[in-house]
Amino acid sequence: MYKRGAGIAAYLEEHPEIKEYVILDDCRFDFQSYPKLWERLLLTEGIEHARFAAGTPAVETMVFLNYVKLF
Numbered sequence: 001m002y003k004r005g006a007g008i009a010a011y012l013e014e015h016p017e018i019k020e021y022v023i024l025d026d027c028r029f030d031f032q033s034y035p036k037l038w039e040r041l042l043l044t045e046g047i048e049h050a051r052f053a054a055g056t057p058a059v060e061t062m063v064f065l066n067y068v069k070l071f
Helices: 004-014 059-068
Strands: 023-025 041-043
Touching: 041 059
Parallel strands: 023 041
Antiparallel strands: none
């Protein structure tokens, strides 16, 4: 299985200046193993059909999705 979540987690650890982010992907990969990534994941089938992966998404994820729906 591809460890996309592990790669993103490592990148964020190397770049502590990144405080807010949203992940867009059409697959779950290993994101659920990383709670901070999971709550920032929007599962997509095209951005117009994006949905939260987590039952309790991060605030920036909710704001991003609301913003995208304006267009």
